[in-house]
Amino acid sequence: MTVNVQATGHPDPTRTPASRVRRAVGEQAAGMLGAFVVRLAPRLFALVDVTDEEDGPIVAWGLQFDDHVRVESCDGTLRGEFSSGDRVLWLFSYQAAMVRLVWCTPATRPPWLL
Template structure:
């Protein structure tokens, strides 16, 4: 007996993949006063860390605290901007702050 049809199982897998997907970003290096720029690295922001892949020095990967912490680190050697490739995820009910549910707030 099958638990799922092919379509149901594919839908379940797609939902799981989207819910856990990292948010992609690029670290762009700016030269001069916006005279030139380039993509220095690409990365993925997970809930608790970011993975950054640089293409210089032999395609190195770094694990960082966040995309912003990676930008700050490389900003020591030049001017970098963080460019998000994927939009920010929509907030879910789990993301709401319980303090926002204060019943006395409207009283």
């Protein structure tokens, strides 16, 4: 076993065999946890007013979960929970003439996450 001794005379804890094993297991667990989070994460989308030339074209931001959609307008005056993206578009079509739902995250997951 090789142990680095720093100027303080104490062994370097990152160089011991046990710490290398813990670090490797921690990295593997972090990778598995990251894959788990990515697989369950909601999809981010924006509601974009395609006719708006003066203000910003984004009307609202939303998250699509497995069983519902949450949306909040950019000015904070409207927020809600809906059964689908279609219901959100229906509501926001009263606020802007031409509203489109634009996905910010991919629809499909990488094959290693399935």
